[in-house]
Amino acid sequence: MSDVLLSCRKVWKVFGPQPLPPTRELEGLGTEELTARGLVAAVRDASLDVREGEIFVIMGLSGSGKSTLVRCLSRLIEPSGGEILFRGEDLLTADTRRMIEIRRKHMGMVFQNFALLPHLTVLENVAFPLDIQGMERKARAARAQQMVELVGLKGKESFYPRQLSGGQQQRVGIARSLAVEPDLWFLDEPFSALDPLIRREMQDEFLRLQGSLKKTIVFITHDFDEAIRLADRIAVMKDGVIEQAASPEEIILRPATPYVAKFTENVPRAKVIRVEKIMVKPKAKSYAARVPVRSNLAEAAKALKPGVAVVGVVDASGAFVGEIRREALTAQIMAG
Numbered sequence: 001m002s003d004v005l006l007s008c009r010k011v012w013k014v015f016g017p018q019p020l021p022p023t024r025e026l027e028g029l030g031t032e033e034l035t036a037r038g039l040v041a042a043v044r045d046a047s048l049d050v051r052e053g054e055i056f057v058i059m060g061l062s063g064s065g066k067s068t069l070v071r072c073l074s075r076l077i078e079p080s081g082g083e084i085l086f087r088g089e090d091l092l093t094a095d096t097r098r099m100i101e102i103r104r105k106h107m108g109m110v111f112q113n114f115a116l117l118p119h120l121t122v123l124e125n126v127a128f129p130l131d132i133q134g135m136e137r138k139a140r141a142a143r144a145q146q147m148v149e150l151v152g153l154k155g156k157e158s159f160y161p162r163q164l165s166g167g168q169q170q171r172v173g174i175a176r177s178l179a180v181e182p183d184l185w186f187l188d189e190p191f192s193a194l195d196p197l198i199r200r201e202m203q204d205e206f207l208r209l210q211g212s213l214k215k216t217i218v219f220i221t222h223d224f225d226e227a228i229r230l231a232d233r234i235a236v237m238k239d240g241v242i243e244q245a246a247s248p249e250e251i252i253l254r255p256a257t258p259y260v261a262k263f264t265e266n267v268p269r270a271k272v273i274r275v276e277k278i279m280v281k282p283k284a285k286s287y288a289a290r291v292p293v294r295s296n297l298a299e300a301a302k303a304l305k306p307g308v309a310v311v312g313v314v315d316a317s318g319a320f321v322g323e324i325r326r327e328a329l330t331a332q333i334m335a336g
Contacts, residue, residue, distance in 0.1 A: 005216045006050040006073065006184060011082030013043040013068050013240075023081030031239055042068040044240040046082070050184075055210060055217045057227045060237035066220050067188055069237070073218065074107055074186060075099050086184070104133060108182030112189045114169045116161040116176075123148060123157040126175045133180065140179075147175040152205065167198040171205070178213070188220045203229060207294060211316025224264065228252075228272050229296070236260050248272050270298040270333045278332055279313045279322030286320075287312030293321055297333055300324055 130140035
């Protein structure tokens with residue numbers, strides 16, 4: 001988790017009359033000053049690091065610049081200035097052929113629009129990027145089958161997208177992006193088009209996959225509940241600016257700006273603090289109640305049914321890694 005996979009430094013994306021001024025001339029200017037010059041800065045002076053194996057969530061309201069920033073990170077949109085490093089390689093100096101190679105072999109992408117090919121089956125949709133890579137038919141079919149089973153769609157291989165529910169279609173999109181075994185996985189509001197129940201199920205599925213795959217993920221959302229449930233760290237954006245980048249706990253308990261404080265003021269402490277922060281070593285071999293290690297205090301409280309004094313905490317493999325007693329959990333929740 002300590003190694004940085006992707007870095008961006010002082011990244012800008014500016015729209016306006018050509019030629020655009022050098023971004024160094026725009027530093028320190030506010031939105032009104034930029035507008036007066038006929039410029040719109042969708043991303044302003046953004047700097048962040050994404051570490052190996054973490055889920056890094058970029059969030060903000062509509063128009064905050066989060067999707068534009070992520071498209072700059074993969075150069076689907078050309079930044080106006082700054083530096084973007086992927087495993088130490090400056091992507092802004094890479095030519096078109098090199099960027100295509102990086103996207104095909106090292107980056108996976110899932111968007112709100114599932115973008116499945118309607119004339120291809122589930123298995124063919126998942127295998128499609130492997131076909132583009134030139135993988136031999138038998139090998140790509142085997143790899144696609146593995147991914148279909150990983151996302152829980154075994155038995156649906158011959159179905160067409162129109163025969164699937166929205167949640168199932170999104171699982172196909174996830175399987176397709178994972179087929180190329182990306183080092184870096186971009187997800188742009190992948191669950192926002194789903195109804196609340198299916199969305200929750202997909203979040204659970206996503207956490208299950210991450211527990212086994214340990215991917216490095218940049219995840220965009222405008223839903224703060226989703227962000228604090230999924231994220232190792234969160235970057236909050238407003239008007240193209242990264243207001244704060246920190247752990248969910250720090251974002252809530254120590255907001256860096258008035259905007260972040262306002263943005264998070266109604267989030268209960270129990271939904272932010274994870275059980276791993278307060279658990280102790282397990283003293284039993286089994287427990288009547290159990291929760292995943294990434295659960296928050298509110299989820300742990302739900303597991304403590306009447307008559308249950310302690311809840312066990314399990315890792316992705318189902319092994320017990322900790323426990324929380326009712327009195328300790330209550331004290332933490334009441335402290336907020």
